[in-house]
Amino acid sequence: MSKTGRNDLCTCGSGRKYKKCCESKDRSGGARSTIMMIAVGGALLAALAVGIASFTSERSGGATRVWSTAHGHYHDANGMEIP
Ligand SMILES: [Zn+2]
Ligand SMILES: [Zn+2]
Structure with missing residues (x-):
C-alpha cells in the first residue's frame, strides 16, 4: 500500500x-490561512493609507x-500667491 x-x-x-x-483541499486549515493572509494584507494596506494621509496633510500644512523668481515671491501648492 x-x-x-x-x-x-x-x-x-x-x-x-x-x-x-x-492537495490544498485535503490539507486542514488551508482556506483559513488564506483568509488570514487577506486580513493581514488588508490591515497592512489600511495602515499604509493612514500613513500616506498623515504625510500629505502634514505637507499641506504650509510647508x-x-x-x-519671475514674480519675486512664494507661490503655495495650489498656485495661490503669497505676498
Ligand atoms: Zn483532485
Ligand atoms: Zn506670483
Whole structure:
C-alpha cells in the first residue's frame, strides 16, 4: 500500500497531479490561512493609507511653497500667491 504522492495523478479522477489538484483541499486549515493572509494584507494596506494621509496633510500644512523668481515671491501648492 502506498500513499498518494504529490506528483501522482489525483485520486479524484481529474487527471491532474495531486499537488495541483486536491492537495490544498485535503490539507486542514488551508482556506483559513488564506483568509488570514487577506486580513493581514488588508490591515497592512489600511495602515499604509493612514500613513500616506498623515504625510500629505502634514505637507499641506504650509510647508509646500514654491519660490517664483519671475514674480519675486512664494507661490503655495495650489498656485495661490503669497505676498
Ligand atoms: Zn483532485
Ligand atoms: Zn506670483
